[in-house]
Amino acid sequence: MSVAGFNEALDSAVLVQLDRDLVIKVVCLPALLVLKLLAWTDRKHENRDAEDIYTLLKQYGDAGNEDRLYGDELAVLEAEGYDF
Numbered sequence: 001m002s003v004a005g006f007n008e009a010l011d012s013a014v015l016v017q018l019d020r021d022l023v024i025k026v027v028c029l030p031a032l033l034v035l036k037l038l039a040w041t042d043r044k045h046e047n048r049d050a051e052d053i054y055t056l057l058k059q060y061g062d063a064g065n066e067d068r069l070y071g072d073e074l075a076v077l078e079a080e081g082y083d084f
Helices: 006-011 029-042 047-059 066-072 074-079
Strands: 014-019 022-026
Touching (some): 006 029, 029 047, 066 074
Antiparallel strands (some): 014 022
């Protein structure tokens, strides 16, 4: 198993407080997508990786990124002819 991208994913992890005395690092969605792309390539394009990549892309806006996607970065989507 390749660990390419793991250090970068850890560096960009988000701290999540589960309890008063329990804070854990959770991989951020962009880093998770990169890890999934690397896994997909490493495992010779297995369907499960493609399904996970599709889910991440499809649900990214609904994961609290609507303003960023459809506000701040709307010009990028429009430049690429993105179909909402």
